[in-house]
Amino acid sequence: KRPFIIDCDPGIDDAVAIFLAASCDAFDIRAITSVAGNVDIDLTTRNALDLCHVVGLDTIVARGAARPMMVEPKISVGAHGATGLGTVVLERSPQAEDGRHAWDVIYDEAVKAAGELEIIAMGPLTNLGILLTKYPDAPRYIKKITIMGGSRVYGNSCAYGEYNVWADPLASDIVFRSDIPMAMVGLETIFRAKLTSSDWEDLFTEKNHISEITREILRHKTERGEGIMDRITARSDDPSPLLCDCMTVACVVDPSIAKFERRYVCVETAEGPSRGRTIIDWQNRSGHSRNCEVAVSVDRAGFKAVMQKMFAHYSK
Ligand code: BDR
Numbered sequence: 001k002r003p004f005i006i007d008c009d010p011g012i013d014d015a016v017a018i019f020l021a022a023s024c025d026a027f028d029i030r031a032i033t034s035v036a037g038n039v040d041i042d043l044t045t046r047n048a049l050d051l052c053h054v055v056g057l058d059t060i061v062a063r064g065a066a067r068p069m070m071v072e073p074k075i076s077v078g079a080h081g082a083t084g085l086g087t088v089v090l091e092r093s094p095q096a097e098d099g100r101h102a103w104d105v106i107y108d109e110a111v112k113a114a115g116e117l118e119i120i121a122m123g124p125l126t127n128l129g130i131l132l133t134k135y136p137d138a139p140r141y142i143k144k145i146t147i148m149g150g151s152r153v154y155g156n157s158c159a160y161g162e163y164n165v166w167a168d169p170l171a172s173d174i175v176f177r178s179d180i181p182m183a184m185v186g187l188e189t190i191f192r193a194k195l196t197s198s199d200w201e202d203l204f205t206e207k208n209h210i211s212e213i214t215r216e217i218l219r220h221k222t223e224r225g226e227g228i229m230d231r232i233t234a235r236s237d238d239p240s241p242l243l244c245d246c247m248t249v250a251c252v253v254d255p256s257i258a259k260f261e262r263r264y265v266c267v268e269t270a271e272g273p274s275r276g277r278t279i280i281d282w283q284n285r286s287g288h289s290r291n292c293e294v295a296v297s298v299d300r301a302g303f304k305a306v307m308q309k310m311f312a313h314y315s316k
């Protein structure tokens with residue numbers, strides 16, 4: 001089994017992403033680490049515990065950073081509801097969080113996995129920025145980081161900033177330039193492969209507690225009009241919203257659904273309108289070695305098939 005750590009800020013799309021990761025037989029989830037982002041650190045940690053509980057995932061849950069490394073905190077007010085899970089209310093997990101900081105757990109697990117550990121990062125990259133600052137030898141032990149974050153052209157938090165990268169530009173830049181094998185699944189790529197309302201209706205014919213929670217999450221996001229903002233790139237009027245983190249996990253579960261191009265990527269950290277933008281050197285003008293596999297397309301049918309398998313798993 002492949003050892004993983006999931007670093008996240010649940011967050012409603014983080015929630016479905018955790019359902020997907022937990023359903024995958026090939027994954028050995030060694031820990032879930034929380035970070036402040038969609039909601040504050042108390043809530044993302046609580047939600048991580050409760051989400052593990054709802055899918056019966058027995059793993060470490062460790063609390064991460066309450067604020068970014070440098071800039072002011074930017075909680076994404078409202079989009080994920082007051083608790084971070086929209087209108088979904090989960091049973092409280094009896095499990096306690098681990099006593100260690102997220103970055104210490106990641107380091108310990110990385111050393112333990114002796115170079116095999118993979119990380120999926122789907123919140124602001126603060127925990128990983130702290131990890132790499134505190135443990136300069138960490139890259140030696142990490143096989144790969146897949147990031148839901150960044151964008152090729154435009155942002156969702158400001159003109160160019162995608163939320164996870166923009167919320168902590170310094171940490172993000174440290175991560176991209178760490179020399180750890182890296183992949184990023186950014187905004188436009190996700191927009192273009194989003195599932196339509198009728199795709200979701202097909203998927204929800206599989207009825208179980210996880211498909212019910214996912215349906216409620218989509219209802220909440222659709223009502224907020226979150227599917228509409230991407231009309232131009234999604235080339236669709238369909239109101240169904242995006243599940244960015246979930247699609248990113250799907251690309252790890254089945255990499256054949258995505259096409260990647262290897263490019264040099266860093267992050268603008270200087271103050272100004274571009275702060276938090278991923279700078280992707282498409283034509284290798286900088287001459288830097290290409291440090292990141294950038295997802296350029298995802299196959300919608302392939303993504304749907306991954307989701308179908310997930311819902312079937314929870315009916316077993
Ligand atoms: C990312 O920002 C968050 O709101 C989502 O959970 C996702 O990780 C999308 O930009």
Ligand code: CA
Pocket residue numbers: 008009010011013014038122123245
């Ligand atoms: Ca997230």
